[in-house]
Amino acid sequence: MIIVIKPDSKPEEVERLSQALEERGFHIHRSQGRDHLILGLIGDTKSIEESTIRSQHIVEKVIRVNEPYKKANRAFHPADSVYNIGGKQVGGDSLTVIAGPCSVESEDQILSIAEDVKKSGAKMLRGGAFKPRTSPYSFQGMGTNGLELLLHAKKLTGLPIVTEIMDLSQLPMFSEVDVIQVGARNSQNFTLLKELGRTKKPILLKRGMAMSLKELLMSAEYVMAGGNDNVILCERGIRTFETATRNTLDLSAIPVLKNKTHLPVIVDPTHATGLKWCVEAMSKAAVAAGADGLMIEVHNKPEEALCDGEQAITPEEFDGIMKKIARYAELEGKSL
Ligand code: PEP
Numbered sequence: 001m002i003i004v005i006k007p008d009s010k011p012e013e014v015e016r017l018s019q020a021l022e023e024r025g026f027h028i029h030r031s032q033g034r035d036h037l038i039l040g041l042i043g044d045t046k047s048i049e050e051s052t053i054r055s056q057h058i059v060e061k062v063i064r065v066n067e068p069y070k071k072a073n074r075a076f077h078p079a080d081s082v083y084n085i086g087g088k089q090v091g092g093d094s095l096t097v098i099a100g101p102c103s104v105e106s107e108d109q110i111l112s113i114a115e116d117v118k119k120s121g122a123k124m125l126r127g128g129a130f131k132p133r134t135s136p137y138s139f140q141g142m143g144t145n146g147l148e149l150l151l152h153a154k155k156l157t158g159l160p161i162v163t164e165i166m167d168l169s170q171l172p173m174f175s176e177v178d179v180i181q182v183g184a185r186n187s188q189n190f191t192l193l194k195e196l197g198r199t200k201k202p203i204l205l206k207r208g209m210a211m212s213l214k215e216l217l218m219s220a221e222y223v224m225a226g227g228n229d230n231v232i233l234c235e236r237g238i239r240t241f242e243t244a245t246r247n248t249l250d251l252s253a254i255p256v257l258k259n260k261t262h263l264p265v266i267v268d269p270t271h272a273t274g275l276k277w278c279v280e281a282m283s284k285a286a287v288a289a290g291a292d293g294l295m296i297e298v299h300n301k302p303e304e305a306l307c308d309g310e311q312a313i314t315p316e317e318f319d320g321i322m323k324k325i326a327r328y329a330e331l332e333g334k335s336l
């Protein structure tokens with residue numbers, strides 16, 4: 001349930017109402033907009049009589065929220081969520097491009113890619129240290145050494161880093177990571193999501209391969225329910241009957257999510273298609289559809305990559321895409 005408070009209401013009267021509701025066992029989520037204060041009631045609000053709340057003179061209106069996600073719901077927080085991550089804006093009028101290799105492979109590789117993507121305007125560096133591979137015989141990532149190399153690249157370039165956590169036991173190693181990625185395969189690992197909710201770290205939450213948008217929002221809710229509001233959603237393609245691409249990029253997820261939630265929505269055109277030559281077209285489409293950012297795999301030697309080389313673009317190709325999407329971003333009122 002959402003209670004919209006009339007502008008110019010006295011803070012002590014708002015406090016009295018909030019306290020009365022808290023005493024009845026509800027948790028209150030406050031959101032101060034430009035004109036209105038919104039109180040979001042979390043709990044089983046069936047027992048509350050709307051007319052009783054509405055009759056209070058400080059209350060402008062009462063809205064029942066039927067969706068099971070509350071904190072992620074735009075009704076609770078009408079303005080877009082905007083974060084400052086290591087000095088880079090995510091959400092709002094910013095288009096955040098995160099770029100880097102699928103996995104960290106060596107110092108030369110990550111430093112060279114980091115310098116190049118930074119020059120082209122990427123705001124953050126990605127790279128997996130712990131890799132969720134389909135085969136146990138494939139390269140599993142460099143682990144802690146990979147994390148150290150990412151932190152070294154961050155020190156040299158100033159780019160905040162985004163890297164995937166696979167398991168709760170790895171959390172202590174992520175203290176200096178700027179954005180913790182939860183991959184498609186872990187996006188309904190509720191134990192992990194709950195624990196990430198207890199941190200204050202920005203979480204890049206990818207959509208699972210067979211996950212509805214409502215389920216994605218419920219996973220975001222798991223993190224937010226623990227007190228961590230810093231969630232970024234990522235559409236990365238879903239499994240369909242189509243085999244021409246690795247996954248099917250659900251472009252309509254962008255306007256639907258932007259309608260339902262205030263959280264920033266970014267798109268990963270690389271894993272969505274699995275084809276390097278599709279990355280440009282899908283990047284342009286995602287920005288035109290209103291995405292708040294992109295996550296793109298870039299490798300300095302794609303043919304030698306230990307993971308996902310067939311879908312990685314080169315730094316030169318990335319530079320070309322950045323120049324093109326700048327124009328699409330401008331049309332959407334966003335800047336790179
Ligand atoms: C990745 O970003 O490296 C990755 C493994 O992606 P996803 O979880 O979307 O498959």
Ligand code: MN
Pocket residue numbers: 102103271297307308
């Ligand atoms: Mn990959």
